[in-house]
Amino acid sequence: LLKPEPSFADILLFIFGGIKKFIPYNNQSFIFPSVWMLVQMIILYFTLNYPYKDLTNYGQQVIIRIGNKKIWWLSKCCWNIAYTILYFMTAYGAILLYCLLTGIPIELNLNEKILKSLHGVEYLNDFGIESKMVLYIIILPIIVSLVMNLLQMMLTIYIKPLFSFFCVTSIYLISTRI
Numbered sequence: 001l002l003k004p005e006p007s008f009a010d011i012l013l014f015i016f017g018g019i020k021k022f023i024p025y026n027n028q029s030f031i032f033p034s035v036w037m038l039v040q041m042i043i044l045y046f047t048l049n050y051p052y053k054d055l056t057n058y059g060q061q062v063i064i065r066i067g068n069k070k071i072w073w074l075s076k077c078c079w080n081i082a083y084t085i086l087y088f089m090t091a092y093g094a095i096l097l098y099c100l101l102t103g104i105p106i107e108l109n110l111n112e113k114i115l116k117s118l119h120g121v122e123y124l125n126d127f128g129i130e131s132k133m134v135l136y137i138i139i140l141p142i143i144v145s146l147v148m149n150l151l152q153m154m155l156t157i158y159i160k161p162l163f164s165f166f167c168v169t170s171i172y173l174i175s176t177r178i
Contacts, residue, residue, distance in 0.1 A: 008099050009108045009137065015039060015095070016141040040145060040172055043087050047149045048161050051076045080149050088142045148172070 006014075015035055099106055148168050155164030 005111065006104060007109055007111060008096065008104060008106045009110050011095055011099065011104070012092075012137040013110065015091075016137050037172060039091070039141075040148070041169060043084060043145050043149065044152055044165055044168055046087065047080055047083055048152065048156070048165050050079065051153050051156055076153060077150060080153055081146060084146050084149050085142060088145070092138070 016039065017036070096106065098104070148171070151171075152164045152168045155167055159167075
């Protein structure tokens with residue numbers, strides 16, 4: 001029995017694709033998307049303390065000297081956006097390097113057998129991902145992380161960074177079951 005060979009797109013979908021909506025039937029068990037959750041939590045952790053530490057240290061001096069809180073806030077938003085994009089570009093680059101070293105084809109075509117075994121999808125047309133591959137597994141994970149990182153950054157202004165991390169992580173946990 002030959003095992004299906006994964007492509008670059010299959011690996012991206014496995015890491016960044018999450019899971020499809022869980023609908024329990026016939027005592028089907030929920031499979032927690034641990035790889036996806038780990039990827040999301042790492043970026044949340046990396047961006048957790050910088051804005052808060054900056055506000056409690058040098059940031060106050062910067063705000064006083066500039067005289068405008070909005071410019072300071074926008075600079076932190078720009079930093080957060082740049083950091084998130086760099087994080088994902090590094091991850092995509094590492095996956096690309098892995099594929100090059102192991103001989104995995106660099107293509108954005110999904111293997112239907114892998115798609116069926118991982119996501120329970122019978123046909124690619126049912127999943128609708130073939131034509132929207134770049135959106136689903138390259139751009140959308142970046143956008144989701146950006147939104148959640150910016151939400152976490154906003155929450156750190158009002159509550160402690162660790163609590164904001166738990167709030168945003170809770171949103172991710174709840175989203176796995178909805």
